[in-house]
Amino acid sequence: MAISRRRFLEFLSASLVVAPGVARALAGLSVLGGGEALAQSYDVLRQAPANVGPVIADPSQALNVFDFEPAAKQALPPAHYGYLATGIDGDATLRANREGFDKYRIRVRRLIDARRIDTSVTIFGETWASPIALAPVSSQGAFHPDAEAAVARAAKARGHQMILSTVGSTSIEEVIKERGAPVWFMLYPTDDWMVTEALVRRAEKAGAPAIVLTVDRQGGRNTETRFRERRLDTRTCTDCHTPGFKNEVSRKPMFDNLDVSTVTNLYGTGMDWGYVKRLRGLVRGRLVVKAS
Numbered sequence: 299m300a301i302s303r304r305r306f307l308e309f310l311s312a313s314l315v316v317a318p319g320v321a322r323a324l325a326g327l328s329v330l331g332g333g334e335a336l337a338q339s340y341d342v343l344r345q346a347p348a349n350v351g352p353v354i355a356d357p358s359q360a361l362n363v364f365d366f367e368p369a370a371k372q373a374l375p376p377a378h379y380g381y382l383a384t385g386i387d388g389d390a391t392l393r394a395n396r397e398g399f400d401k402y403r404i405r406v407r408r409l410i411d412a413r414r415i416d417t418s419v420t421i422f423g424e425t426w427a428s429p430i431a432l433a434p435v436s437s438q439g440a441f442h443p444d445a446e447a448a449v450a451r452a453a454k455a456r457g458h459q460m461i462l463s464t465v466g467s468t469s470i471e472e473v474i475k476e477r478g479a480p481v482w483f484m485l486y487p488t489d490d491w492m493v494t495e496a497l498v499r500r501a502e503k504a505g506a507p508a509i510v511l512t513v514d515r516q517g518g519r520n521t522e523t524r525f526r527e528r529r530l531d532t533r534t535c536t537d538c539h540t541p542g543f544k545n546e547v548s549r550k551p552m553f554d555n556l557d558v559s560t561v562t563n564l565y566g567t568g569m570d571w572g573y574v575k576r577l578r579g580l581v582r583g584r585l586v587v588k589a590s
């Protein structure tokens with residue numbers, strides 16, 4: 299049996315269909331054996347975060363961004379944590395993203411004057427302190443009352459560009475005020491052109507130099523981790539989240555004073571390249587197409 303298992307694992311290690319991390323984990327099982335090896339290998343399979351210490355009690359204790367994840371889980375209601383943490387289906391792409399990110403290496407140069415390091419980049423004629431910008435994250439009021447305003451202050455402190463979501467909990471005018479400089483606006487186009495146009499015009503009037511069209515929500519999504527966490531929540535979701543599109547966006551200030559009576563979805567399910575062309579005709583500044 300041991301020989302067959304070794305052969306099977308050798309086959310898997312060489313197989314193109316098994317991700318390298320999984321193959322390594324399985325190979326580890328054959329070499330080490332026993333409960334400890336099994337536990338370690340499962341950690342590899344699960345892409346366990348690096349942190350193993352106690353949950354941080356204050357942001358200043360965080361050694362890296364992943365230290366915030368257990369703190370968020372502890373602090374947030376399960377349904378809101380699930381919304382933040384979920385991937386799609388069984389989270390395979392979420393793990394793949396993390397694994398892909400691990401493969402980036404910083405190219406180290408030696409014997410240069412390290413006192414004068416310049417990480418700046420120029421994007422669309424604007425100089426950023428570093429290539430790091432804040433991706434759009436919707437509904438931040440679900441995580442902290444200061445929502446996107448606090449994030450804008452953080453972006454300002456470190457000179458990062460920030461992209462505000464259509465369904466942010468804070469208006470673009472307030473976010474720009476807090477950041478002290480224009481931010482980009484991420485557009486969920488809706489299926490009513492009048493609404494789309496109004497969203498774009500408002501963002502541009504506020505000063506957004508770029509409109510970011512998200513194109514990866516067209517087909518819906520199956521957020522299993524979110525559904526699982528929601529089951530753990532003892533509160534009744536509909537106490538706050540009244541069903542129906544109008545109610546869904548009623549707490550999203552970008553929709554203030556807009557007639558959304560004909561909108562059935564945010565995500566532009568019918569969008570194609572013709573739509574992008576039409577939008578290109580509408581947007582005065584830069585138009586960016588985003589798919590994560």
Ligand SMILES: Cc1cc2nc3c(=O)[nH]c(=O)nc-3n(C[C@H](O)[C@H](O)[C@H](O)COP(=O)(O)O)c2cc1C
Nearest residue numbers: 381382395433434435436463464465484512588590
């Ligand atoms: C809670 C949450 C809300 C998000 N909301 C939006 C959104 O409104 N619009 C959008 O284009 N992307 C949204 N995203 C996707 C992110 O902008 C980003 O593309 C994705 O999280 C992948 O980047 P990451 O690997 O750094 O998390 C959201 C992600 C999370 C976790």
